Amino acid sequence: KMKYEAMNDFQLVKILAEDARNKTLILHLQNKVEHKDAVSILEKTPFSNKMVDTILSSDVKMELQFNNDIYSQFLCKFPEEINFVKNTLIYPATEKHLNKYSAQRTYLVTETPDIYQKVTLPFIEEQAGHLQWVYNILEKKAEADRIVCEDPHPEHGFILLPDLKWEQTQLNNLYVMAVSYKHGIKTLRDLNATHLPLLKNILKQGTVRNNQMSGFSNVLYCRPTSILGFHMASRGGQGSVSREAILKTYNVHPSQLRVFVHYQPSYYHFHVHFTHVEYDAPGSVVGRAHLLQDIIDNIENFDSNYYAKKTLQFNISEKNKLFSRLKTAGIVSEITVE
Ligand code: M7G
Secondary structure, eight states: OOSOSSGGGEEEEEEEEEETTTTEEEEEEEETTTOOEEEEEEEEOOOOTTHHHHHHHSOOOEEEEEEETTEEEEEEOOOGGGOOEEEEEESSOOHHHHHHHSOOOEEEEEEOHHHIIIIIHHHHHTOGGGOHHHHHHHTTSSSGGGOOEEEOOTTTOEEEEEOTTOOOSOGGGOEEEEEESOOOOOSGGGOOGGGHHHHHHHHOOTTOOSSGGGGOOOOOOBOOOOOTTOOOOOOOOSSOOHHHHHHHHHOOOGGGEEEEEESSOSSOSOEEEEEETTSOOTTOSTTTEEEHHHHHHIIIIIOTTHHHHOOEEEEEETTSHHHHHHHHTTSSOOOOOO
Protein backbone atom coordinates (compact mmCIF):
# COMPACT_ATOMS: atom_id res chain seq x y z
CA LYS A 1 0.00 0.00 0.00
CA MET A 2 3.04 2.26 0.18
CA LYS A 3 2.78 5.16 -2.23
CA TYR A 4 6.54 5.09 -2.60
CA GLU A 5 9.11 2.43 -3.19
CA ALA A 6 11.74 4.24 -5.20
CA MET A 7 13.14 7.73 -5.10
CA ASN A 8 11.62 8.54 -8.49
CA ASP A 9 8.15 8.25 -6.96
CA PHE A 10 8.97 11.77 -5.79
CA GLN A 11 9.90 15.02 -7.44
CA LEU A 12 12.08 17.73 -5.98
CA VAL A 13 10.43 20.81 -4.52
CA LYS A 14 13.48 22.31 -2.86
CA ILE A 15 16.85 21.44 -1.37
CA LEU A 16 16.33 22.32 2.29
CA ALA A 17 19.87 21.91 3.57
CA GLU A 18 23.19 20.30 2.83
CA ASP A 19 26.19 19.79 5.02
CA ALA A 20 29.59 18.71 3.71
CA ARG A 21 30.97 17.94 7.18
CA ASN A 22 28.07 15.68 8.18
CA LYS A 23 27.64 14.41 4.62
CA THR A 24 23.93 15.07 4.66
CA LEU A 25 21.49 16.35 2.08
CA ILE A 26 17.92 17.20 3.07
CA LEU A 27 15.26 17.41 0.37
CA HIS A 28 11.73 18.71 0.28
CA LEU A 29 9.96 16.32 -2.12
CA GLN A 30 6.47 15.78 -3.42
CA ASN A 31 4.86 12.42 -4.13
CA LYS A 32 4.02 12.15 -7.85
CA VAL A 33 0.77 10.26 -7.24
CA GLU A 34 -0.70 11.86 -4.14
CA HIS A 35 0.99 15.26 -4.49
CA LYS A 36 1.76 15.39 -0.77
CA ASP A 37 4.95 16.78 0.72
CA ALA A 38 7.81 14.63 1.95
CA VAL A 39 11.10 15.32 3.69
CA SER A 40 14.00 13.05 2.83
CA ILE A 41 17.08 13.21 5.06
CA LEU A 42 19.96 11.58 3.21
CA GLU A 43 23.10 10.77 5.12
CA LYS A 44 26.17 8.80 4.06
CA THR A 45 26.64 6.02 6.60
CA PRO A 46 29.86 5.93 8.66
CA PHE A 47 32.67 3.50 8.04
CA SER A 48 32.91 0.37 10.15
CA ASN A 49 35.90 -1.89 10.83
CA LYS A 50 34.16 -4.56 8.83
CA MET A 51 34.51 -2.52 5.66
CA VAL A 52 38.31 -2.50 5.78
CA ASP A 53 38.53 -5.98 4.28
CA THR A 54 36.24 -5.02 1.42
CA ILE A 55 38.16 -1.80 0.82
CA LEU A 56 41.49 -3.59 0.64
CA SER A 57 40.31 -6.59 -1.29
CA SER A 58 38.46 -4.66 -3.96
CA ASP A 59 40.14 -4.02 -7.23
CA VAL A 60 39.50 -0.30 -7.04
CA LYS A 61 41.22 2.15 -9.34
CA MET A 62 42.78 5.07 -7.48
CA GLU A 63 42.10 8.14 -9.57
CA LEU A 64 44.77 10.72 -8.89
CA GLN A 65 43.58 14.26 -8.08
CA PHE A 66 47.00 15.68 -7.34
CA ASN A 67 50.40 14.82 -5.96
CA ASN A 68 52.85 16.99 -4.03
CA ASP A 69 56.00 15.46 -2.59
CA ILE A 70 54.86 12.56 -0.38
CA TYR A 71 51.21 13.75 -0.37
CA SER A 72 48.62 12.56 -2.87
CA GLN A 73 44.88 12.78 -3.12
CA PHE A 74 42.79 10.15 -4.91
CA LEU A 75 39.12 9.66 -5.61
CA CYS A 76 38.05 6.03 -5.32
CA LYS A 77 34.83 4.38 -6.35
CA PHE A 78 34.24 1.56 -3.89
CA PRO A 79 31.71 -1.26 -4.18
CA GLU A 80 28.11 -0.69 -3.23
CA GLU A 81 28.25 -1.92 0.37
CA ILE A 82 30.73 0.83 1.28
CA ASN A 83 28.41 3.45 -0.15
CA PHE A 84 25.10 3.02 1.64
CA VAL A 85 23.08 6.13 2.24
CA LYS A 86 20.56 6.23 5.08
CA ASN A 87 17.32 7.80 3.93
CA THR A 88 14.96 8.97 6.68
CA LEU A 89 11.70 9.72 4.94
CA ILE A 90 8.87 11.66 6.54
CA TYR A 91 5.68 11.26 4.56
CA PRO A 92 3.34 13.02 4.50
CA ALA A 93 5.42 15.81 6.02
CA THR A 94 3.80 18.76 7.80
CA GLU A 95 4.88 22.38 7.70
CA LYS A 96 6.55 21.76 11.08
CA HIS A 97 8.83 19.13 9.53
CA LEU A 98 9.69 21.36 6.56
CA ASN A 99 10.60 24.16 8.96
CA LYS A 100 12.59 21.90 11.27
CA TYR A 101 14.84 20.65 8.47
CA SER A 102 15.33 23.92 6.56
CA ALA A 103 18.68 25.67 6.84
CA GLN A 104 18.06 28.62 9.13
CA ARG A 105 19.46 30.91 11.77
CA THR A 106 19.62 29.69 15.38
CA TYR A 107 19.09 31.83 18.47
CA LEU A 108 19.80 31.29 22.15
CA VAL A 109 16.80 32.04 24.35
CA THR A 110 16.90 32.67 28.09
CA GLU A 111 13.73 31.26 29.59
CA THR A 112 12.88 32.24 33.17
CA PRO A 113 10.15 30.29 35.03
CA ASP A 114 7.88 33.25 34.38
CA ILE A 115 8.50 33.22 30.62
CA TYR A 116 7.94 29.46 30.67
CA GLN A 117 4.51 29.92 32.31
CA LYS A 118 3.43 32.78 30.07
CA VAL A 119 4.84 31.81 26.67
CA THR A 120 6.33 28.31 26.45
CA LEU A 121 3.74 26.35 28.44
CA PRO A 122 0.70 27.62 26.48
CA PHE A 123 2.60 26.76 23.27
CA ILE A 124 3.44 23.22 24.48
CA GLU A 125 -0.18 22.61 25.44
CA GLU A 126 -1.20 23.21 21.82
CA GLN A 127 1.27 20.62 20.50
CA ALA A 128 -0.46 17.46 21.75
CA GLY A 129 -1.25 16.12 18.29
CA HIS A 130 2.26 15.16 17.19
CA LEU A 131 2.81 12.10 19.35
CA GLN A 132 1.21 9.26 17.37
CA TRP A 133 4.59 7.65 16.72
CA VAL A 134 5.30 7.61 20.48
CA TYR A 135 1.97 5.94 21.28
CA ASN A 136 2.59 3.41 18.48
CA ILE A 137 5.85 2.44 20.20
CA LEU A 138 4.26 2.20 23.67
CA GLU A 139 1.29 0.19 22.34
CA LYS A 140 3.58 -2.01 20.20
CA LYS A 141 1.84 -0.94 17.01
CA ALA A 142 5.15 0.04 15.43
CA GLU A 143 8.81 -0.89 15.88
CA ALA A 144 7.91 -3.71 18.30
CA ASP A 145 10.57 -5.92 16.72
CA ARG A 146 13.21 -3.26 17.45
CA ILE A 147 12.68 -3.11 21.23
CA VAL A 148 15.94 -3.61 23.10
CA CYS A 149 14.58 -3.57 26.61
CA GLU A 150 11.24 -3.00 28.27
CA ASP A 151 9.95 -2.30 31.75
CA PRO A 152 6.12 -2.17 31.64
CA HIS A 153 5.62 -0.42 35.00
CA PRO A 154 3.14 2.46 34.43
CA GLU A 155 5.03 4.94 36.63
CA HIS A 156 8.71 4.20 36.20
CA GLY A 157 8.64 1.88 33.19
CA PHE A 158 9.89 2.59 29.68
CA ILE A 159 10.73 1.09 26.30
CA LEU A 160 14.31 1.25 25.05
CA LEU A 161 14.83 1.08 21.30
CA PRO A 162 17.11 2.37 18.52
CA ASP A 163 16.49 5.98 17.60
CA LEU A 164 15.34 6.95 14.12
CA LYS A 165 18.68 8.75 13.78
CA TRP A 166 20.66 5.49 13.96
CA GLU A 167 20.83 3.08 11.03
CA GLN A 168 22.44 0.41 13.25
CA THR A 169 25.24 -0.61 10.96
CA GLN A 170 28.02 0.28 13.41
CA LEU A 171 28.37 1.11 17.07
CA ASN A 172 30.47 4.25 16.83
CA ASN A 173 27.34 6.32 16.21
CA LEU A 174 25.06 4.39 18.57
CA TYR A 175 21.85 6.31 19.25
CA VAL A 176 19.18 4.65 21.38
CA MET A 177 16.22 6.19 23.16
CA ALA A 178 14.09 5.34 26.19
CA VAL A 179 10.42 6.30 25.93
CA SER A 180 8.62 6.61 29.26
CA TYR A 181 5.30 4.80 29.76
CA LYS A 182 4.07 7.59 31.98
CA HIS A 183 2.15 10.23 30.11
CA GLY A 184 2.06 13.91 30.97
CA ILE A 185 5.74 14.68 31.58
CA LYS A 186 6.06 17.35 28.93
CA THR A 187 9.66 18.42 29.44
CA LEU A 188 12.55 18.73 31.86
CA ARG A 189 10.58 21.56 33.55
CA ASP A 190 7.99 19.06 34.84
CA LEU A 191 10.50 16.78 36.55
CA ASN A 192 10.59 16.71 40.36
CA ALA A 193 11.37 14.29 43.20
CA THR A 194 8.33 12.14 42.38
CA HIS A 195 10.07 11.21 39.11
CA LEU A 196 13.35 10.07 40.68
CA PRO A 197 12.41 6.36 40.50
CA LEU A 198 11.68 6.78 36.77
CA LEU A 199 14.88 8.71 36.08
CA LYS A 200 17.04 6.32 38.08
CA ASN A 201 15.39 3.32 36.53
CA ILE A 202 16.20 4.62 33.06
CA LEU A 203 19.77 5.45 33.96
CA LYS A 204 20.54 2.54 36.27
CA GLN A 205 23.98 1.09 35.98
CA GLY A 206 24.64 -2.60 35.82
CA THR A 207 27.25 -2.11 38.51
CA VAL A 208 24.78 -0.89 41.13
CA ARG A 209 23.82 -4.10 42.87
CA ASN A 210 22.44 -3.30 46.31
CA ASN A 211 20.80 -0.10 45.37
CA GLN A 212 17.25 0.64 46.43
CA MET A 213 16.10 0.23 42.83
CA SER A 214 16.92 -3.46 42.77
CA GLY A 215 13.31 -4.15 43.72
CA PHE A 216 12.32 -3.17 40.20
CA SER A 217 12.71 -6.56 38.63
CA ASN A 218 9.76 -6.36 36.29
CA VAL A 219 11.85 -5.84 33.20
CA LEU A 220 10.41 -8.13 30.59
CA TYR A 221 13.32 -8.86 28.35
CA CYS A 222 16.52 -7.55 26.89
CA ARG A 223 17.01 -8.74 23.39
CA PRO A 224 20.17 -8.60 21.34
CA THR A 225 19.17 -6.62 18.29
CA SER A 226 20.85 -7.69 15.13
CA ILE A 227 23.54 -5.31 14.07
CA LEU A 228 25.21 -6.15 10.81
CA GLY A 229 28.39 -8.09 11.45
CA PHE A 230 28.79 -7.09 15.08
CA HIS A 231 29.61 -9.25 18.02
CA MET A 232 26.64 -9.28 20.34
CA ALA A 233 27.42 -9.59 24.00
CA SER A 234 25.72 -12.57 25.56
CA ARG A 235 22.29 -12.14 27.02
CA GLY A 236 22.22 -11.48 30.73
CA GLY A 237 19.74 -12.49 33.38
CA GLN A 238 16.65 -10.47 34.05
CA GLY A 239 16.45 -7.27 36.04
CA SER A 240 18.74 -5.27 33.81
CA VAL A 241 17.75 -1.89 32.50
CA SER A 242 18.94 0.76 30.00
CA ARG A 243 22.68 1.16 30.30
CA GLU A 244 23.03 -2.41 31.37
CA ALA A 245 20.75 -3.42 28.50
CA ILE A 246 22.91 -1.47 26.08
CA LEU A 247 25.99 -3.23 27.46
CA LYS A 248 24.32 -6.60 26.97
CA THR A 249 22.82 -5.87 23.59
CA TYR A 250 25.50 -3.83 21.91
CA ASN A 251 28.50 -4.41 24.16
CA VAL A 252 28.92 -0.66 24.71
CA HIS A 253 30.04 0.01 28.28
CA PRO A 254 27.97 2.35 30.53
CA SER A 255 31.01 4.62 30.84
CA GLN A 256 30.90 5.14 27.07
CA LEU A 257 27.32 6.35 27.00
CA ARG A 258 26.13 9.95 26.99
CA VAL A 259 22.67 9.86 28.55
CA PHE A 260 20.71 13.08 28.22
CA VAL A 261 17.40 14.87 27.83
CA HIS A 262 16.69 17.69 25.39
CA TYR A 263 15.38 21.09 26.37
CA GLN A 264 13.52 22.11 24.27
CA PRO A 265 12.63 18.70 22.88
CA SER A 266 10.81 18.33 19.56
CA TYR A 267 8.25 15.96 21.09
CA TYR A 268 6.57 16.64 24.41
CA HIS A 269 6.41 13.14 25.85
CA PHE A 270 9.20 12.17 28.23
CA HIS A 271 12.11 10.36 26.59
CA VAL A 272 15.85 9.99 27.19
CA HIS A 273 18.65 9.87 24.60
CA PHE A 274 21.60 7.43 24.79
CA THR A 275 24.50 8.07 22.41
CA HIS A 276 28.03 6.79 22.12
CA VAL A 277 30.25 9.29 23.97
CA GLU A 278 32.73 9.42 21.06
CA TYR A 279 29.97 10.41 18.66
CA ASP A 280 29.04 14.10 18.29
CA ALA A 281 25.40 13.25 17.87
CA PRO A 282 23.11 15.99 16.56
CA GLY A 283 21.55 17.69 19.56
CA SER A 284 24.21 16.62 22.06
CA VAL A 285 25.26 20.25 22.40
CA VAL A 286 25.24 22.84 25.17
CA GLY A 287 21.98 24.73 24.82
CA ARG A 288 20.04 21.53 24.20
CA ALA A 289 21.39 18.46 26.03
CA HIS A 290 21.03 18.03 29.82
CA LEU A 291 22.81 14.99 31.26
CA LEU A 292 20.43 12.66 33.06
CA GLN A 293 22.90 12.21 35.93
CA ASP A 294 22.92 15.99 36.48
CA ILE A 295 19.13 16.12 36.40
CA ILE A 296 18.86 13.41 39.05
CA ASP A 297 21.49 15.12 41.19
CA ASN A 298 19.87 18.56 40.93
CA ILE A 299 16.47 17.21 41.94
CA GLU A 300 17.71 14.85 44.64
CA ASN A 301 20.40 16.94 46.28
CA PHE A 302 19.47 20.54 45.59
CA ASP A 303 15.74 21.07 45.21
CA SER A 304 12.85 18.81 44.32
CA ASN A 305 11.51 21.65 42.14
CA TYR A 306 14.88 22.62 40.73
CA TYR A 307 13.67 22.66 37.14
CA ALA A 308 10.48 24.58 37.87
CA LYS A 309 12.61 27.34 39.41
CA LYS A 310 15.57 27.35 37.07
CA THR A 311 16.24 29.81 34.28
CA LEU A 312 16.98 27.63 31.27
CA GLN A 313 18.74 28.67 28.10
CA PHE A 314 18.11 26.84 24.87
CA ASN A 315 18.89 27.02 21.18
CA ILE A 316 15.96 27.59 18.89
CA SER A 317 15.77 28.05 15.16
CA GLU A 318 13.93 30.94 13.60
CA LYS A 319 11.35 28.81 11.80
CA ASN A 320 10.24 27.06 14.98
CA LYS A 321 6.73 28.25 15.96
CA LEU A 322 7.87 28.68 19.57
CA PHE A 323 10.42 31.17 18.29
CA SER A 324 7.63 33.32 16.82
CA ARG A 325 5.81 33.25 20.16
CA LEU A 326 8.94 34.27 22.04
CA LYS A 327 9.53 37.00 19.50
CA THR A 328 5.97 38.34 19.81
CA ALA A 329 6.35 38.34 23.60
CA GLY A 330 9.54 40.39 23.23
CA ILE A 331 11.77 37.70 24.76
CA VAL A 332 14.06 37.44 21.76
CA SER A 333 14.55 39.77 18.84
CA GLU A 334 15.23 38.65 15.33
CA ILE A 335 18.31 39.78 13.47
CA THR A 336 17.21 41.41 10.26
CA VAL A 337 19.40 41.46 7.18
CA GLU A 338 18.83 43.86 4.34
P1 M7G B 1 13.58 15.19 20.78
O1 M7G B 1 14.55 15.59 21.82
O2 M7G B 1 12.13 15.42 21.11
O3 M7G B 1 13.84 15.93 19.42
O4 M7G B 1 13.85 13.68 20.51
P2 M7G B 1 14.88 15.84 18.23
O5 M7G B 1 14.23 14.99 17.16
O6 M7G B 1 14.99 17.26 17.76
O7 M7G B 1 16.16 15.28 18.76
C1 M7G B 1 12.99 12.84 19.82
C2 M7G B 1 13.80 11.66 19.38
O8 M7G B 1 12.94 10.69 18.82
C3 M7G B 1 14.81 12.02 18.30
O9 M7G B 1 16.09 11.56 18.66
C4 M7G B 1 14.25 11.36 17.05
O10 M7G B 1 15.27 10.93 16.16
C5 M7G B 1 13.49 10.20 17.62
N1 M7G B 1 12.37 9.77 16.78
C6 M7G B 1 11.49 10.57 16.16
N2 M7G B 1 10.57 9.81 15.52
C7 M7G B 1 9.47 10.35 14.74
C8 M7G B 1 10.88 8.49 15.75
C9 M7G B 1 10.29 7.26 15.35
O11 M7G B 1 9.27 7.19 14.66
N3 M7G B 1 10.92 6.13 15.80
C10 M7G B 1 12.05 6.17 16.58
N4 M7G B 1 12.60 5.02 16.95
N5 M7G B 1 12.61 7.33 16.97
C11 M7G B 1 12.03 8.48 16.56
